[in-house]
Amino acid sequence: MTQNIKKAIYPGTFDPFTNGHLDVLERAVTLFDDVTVVIAVNSSKETLFSIQERREMILEITAGLEGVHVDVLQDGLLADYARNAGATAIIRGVRQVKDFEYEFQLSLLNRHLYPEATTVFLMPNVKFTYVASSIIREVGMLGGDVGKFVHPSVLKMLERKRAEAARIGS
Numbered sequence: 001m002t003q004n005i006k007k008a009i010y011p012g013t014f015d016p017f018t019n020g021h022l023d024v025l026e027r028a029v030t031l032f033d034d035v036t037v038v039i040a041v042n043s044s045k046e047t048l049f050s051i052q053e054r055r056e057m058i059l060e061i062t063a064g065l066e067g068v069h070v071d072v073l074q075d076g077l078l079a080d081y082a083r084n085a086g087a088t089a090i091i092r093g094v095r096q097v098k099d100f101e102y103e104f105q106l107s108l109l110n111r112h113l114y115p116e117a118t119t120v121f122l123m124p125n126v127k128f129t130y131v132a133s134s135i136i137r138e139v140g141m142l143g144g145d146v147g148k149f150v151h152p153s154v155l156k157m158l159e160r161k162r163a164e165a166a167r168i169g170s
Contacts, residue, residue, distance in 0.1 A: 006031070008089035008120070009082050011038040011073065015047040016154045017058050018136055020128030024093035027122045029065055036069040036085060037062065040078065048137050048161055061151045079113035087117055094121045095129045141165065 010028055014021060014037070028035045039054050049057070051072055062068045073081050082090055090110060092103045100121065107119035123129070131149045140146045140158035147155050 005033045006089070007034045007036075007085060007087045008032040008091050009036045009038050009078075009085060009087045010091040011040045011078055011081075012093075013042050013045055013047065013133065014039055014054050014058060015045070015049050015133050016136060016150060016158065017054065017061060018128070018131050018133055018154075019149050019151065020095070020124040020131045021093065021133075022061060022151070023124040023128055024091065024122045025062065025065070025068065027124075028091045028120070029067055031120070032067070032089060032091075034067050034069070035091065036071050036087070038071050038073050038078070038081060040073045041075065048141070049157065053157065057151070057154050057157060060153050077113060079110045079117070082110070082117045083114050090117050090119045092119055092121050094123055095132070 008028055008031070010025055012021065025035065025037065037058055039051060039058070041051065047054075051074075055070055055072060058070045062070065078090070090107070092107070094100050094103055103119070103121065110117065110119060128149070136146050136149055137158075140155075141162050143162065146158065150158070
């Protein structure tokens with residue numbers, strides 16, 4: 001008897017990967033056998049961390065999670081990536097109504113492009129509902145304490161980026 005493995009992808013920019021992202025990922029792992037975190041390149045976003053830095057941070061944070069993989073989508077459509085990966089679900093974290101409106105539009109488009117995949121909306125723990133990567137980046141780069149919202153390794157990387165920016169700026 002062959003087992004039907006349930007595969008999902010969890011795409012995002014993840015700049016940086018927050019505890020909210022981790023919370024959503026941990027929820028996804030309880031629903032799916034195989035979850036690939038897909039670091040997407042978004043040309044309309046200016047990122048603080050390189051693709052390689054984001055990949056390294058996510059690999060470190062998820063090292064103990066069984067069935068989790070990390071990959072990069074440099075270009076192309078997410079629906080095509082999902083199809084090629086054999087994913088039947090696309091995980092999207094939703095913190096608030098504004099997120100849902102945008103994600104709903106994307107999910108309808110992805111359904112059109114790849115009907116075999118279902119978008120699954122997961123909400124993080126309430127303590128992470130106001131945590132966005134963009135806010136973490138800004139507060140962290142200004143020296144604010146974001147330790148409750150990111151893994152210690154991400155905090156170190158933020159501190160290193162802040163020190164580099166200070167050296168360049170002086």
